[in-house]
Amino acid sequence: MAKRHPSFVCQECGAVYNRWKGKCEACGGWNTIVEEDGAASPMAGPAATRPSRAKGRVFPLEGLSGEIKEAPRTPSGIAELDRVTGGGFVRGSIILLGGDPGIGKSTLLMQASAALANRGQRVAYISGEEAVAQVRLRAERLGLGQAPVELASETNVEDIVATLSQGRPPALAIIDSIQTMWTETVESAPGTVTQVRGSAQALIRFAKTTGTAVILVGHVTKDGQIAGPRVVEHMVDAVVSFEGDTGHHFRILRAVKNRFGPTDEIGVFEMSDLGLREVPNPSELFLAGRDMATPGTAVFAGMEGTRPLLVEIQALVAPTSLGTPRRAVVGWDQSRLSMVLAVLEAHGGLKLGMHDVYLNVAGGLRITEPAADLAAAAALVSSLSGNPLPPDTVYFGEMGLSGAIRPVAQEQARLKEAAKLGFSSAVGPAPRVDKAKNGKAERLPLATSAIGHITDLVAGIAARRRKVS
Known part of the structure; x- marks a missing residue:
């Protein structure tokens, strides 16, 4: 029998080394390499349990055209969730849902499963972190205690697959969370890179063979990335992030990856005493x-996918006595703010070198x-x-x-949303010329007020100041 050598695996990116x-070297993380046994292949196991075949099995190949016997999607019953997934759960698909602790992942999945x-539809909720009684308490608090959801507390993947295979395949199976699962084919602790990858592979194989849509809940790191190997994100069909600030009651569901739908749609929810409430007009x-x-x-007229969204941008420009002024931003890109400030100084004639600048996107x-x-430049000039x-x-x-x-x-979509909410004017770039209409601009x-340069914005705000005074 060949001697087995331990491997050292990075718990952040999954890189394998022969020593600690x-x-x-792959991701630059410190103290993330852990010794694991049998990490070379998540499908490795005892030789007696692996099938021995002298040659490969011939399987039939089919064309793209053909009859679709089953409905391509199963609507969840929650409009905002269906918007992000592209219209519902695709049969046999795997969705990886990540989010900060306490943000509402389990609440959203409980409402969707109910x-x-x-x-x-047959729905199974498998919890690896809570007991059955704890999940029932949350369901009672949400008023969903009477929903016919099949519930279990289990962490062994082989037992989960065998149980779900009994009877008709479930339309939806929820695994909460993938970091708590373990498979017998891998000799390492639950939560390690090898176990997460092996458990995810077994659940993906179950989903593809039975047509069950599976949702895997994933923990996130301190910087907001889904914990575990990034290879799991490549294995699944969709990666959905549940975002929000604990200081606000709004929650944003955003698709990071979706093989069966758009990746720029968002769903907006509001946290209430009875769970998450959909916000049709955020x-x-x-x-x-x-x-x-x-x-x-x-007020910024933005777009999130196909949904127009109006949001308030707040700016504060205050004099400072420090040698290096502060630049703080919440809800926007820090480097983007630095670029806007540089343009305002170089081309707008503003002196911001001795001012602290704070920028915030209201609502979280x-x-x-x-x-x-x-919009950010207008708020900065106004302040x-x-x-x-x-x-x-x-x-x-x-x-x-x-x-x-x-x-x-x-x-057009931005301006229609602004007109619907009572706004009477807009400031933006010159409208595009429609070549199909003999070079005429679009009717807005x-x-x-079309502006072509940042100096037009600064001059307009300055002229308004003189008019008001």
């Missing part, structure tokens, strides 16, 4: 309670699209000048390093 190291089970809630007479606030939302450049912006105006537009304001996508639903 303090720092992983809604699906109440429509006659713009109205994000703008609720804003102070219209305060300098440094601008995180903005990633570059169309927020103009520096002490002049409030018009309360009935929205801002959007991408800013170049030369100070030019560039057009953005889906301008709102009166739009």
Whole structure:
């Protein structure tokens, strides 16, 4: 019998070494390498349990065209969840759901499983972290105690697969969480890279052969990344992140990867005493309670996938006596703020070198699209000048390093959402020329002040200040 040599595996990225190291050369993590046995292959096991075949088995090949016997998707019954997944759960798909502790992952999955089970579908909820009585207490608190959801507390993957294979295949199986699962084919502790990878592979094989949609709950690290090897994110069909700030009652469900739908859609929920409540019109809630007479606030007309979203951007520019002024931002990219400040100084004629700058996206939302450049710049200029912006105006537009304001996508949808919420004007880039209409510009639903350079924005705010005074 060949002698087995232990392997040393990084718990962050899954890199394998033949000896222990303090720092992983692949991801740069310190003290993340742990000794494991049998880490070379997650499918390794005793030789007697592995089938022995002299040659491969011939299997039939089929074409892309053909009859689809089953419905491609199973709606969950929660509209915001279906929006993110692309219309529902695809049969045989694997979804990896990550989020901070206490953000509401188990609550969302309990509500989704109850809604699906109440429509006659078989749903199984497997908890590896809580006892059955604890899960029942949460279901009673949410008012879902009577839902016909099959519940169990188990961590052995082979036992889970054997149990779920009895009777008709479940429409949905929830594994909470994948870090607590372990498989007999791997000789290492639960939660290690090898166990997580081996357990995920076994559950993926079960989903593909039975048509059951499986949701794997994953823990996250301190920087918001899903813990465990990144190879699991490549193995699954969709990776969904549940975001939110514990200081706010809004929760954002965002698709990071989706093989069967878009990856730029978001679902908005509001945490209440009875669980998560869907927010069909998040713009109205994000703008609720804003102070219209305060300098440094601008309303940004943004897009999240196909959904237009209006959100307030707040800025504070204050003089400082420190040698190095502070630059703090919440809900936006730090490097993006630095670029906007540099453009305002170089091309807008503003002196911000002796001022602290604070920028915040109200409501706990995180903005990633570059169309927020103009709204952030307007809020910064307004705060520096002490002049409030018009309360009935929205801002959007991408800013170049030369100070030019560039057009953005889906301008019509942004303006329609602003008009629906009572805004009467917009400030943005010049509308695009429609070649199909003899070179005429698009007809916009709102009166739009087109600006081509950042100096136009600064001059407009300065002119408004003189008019008000």
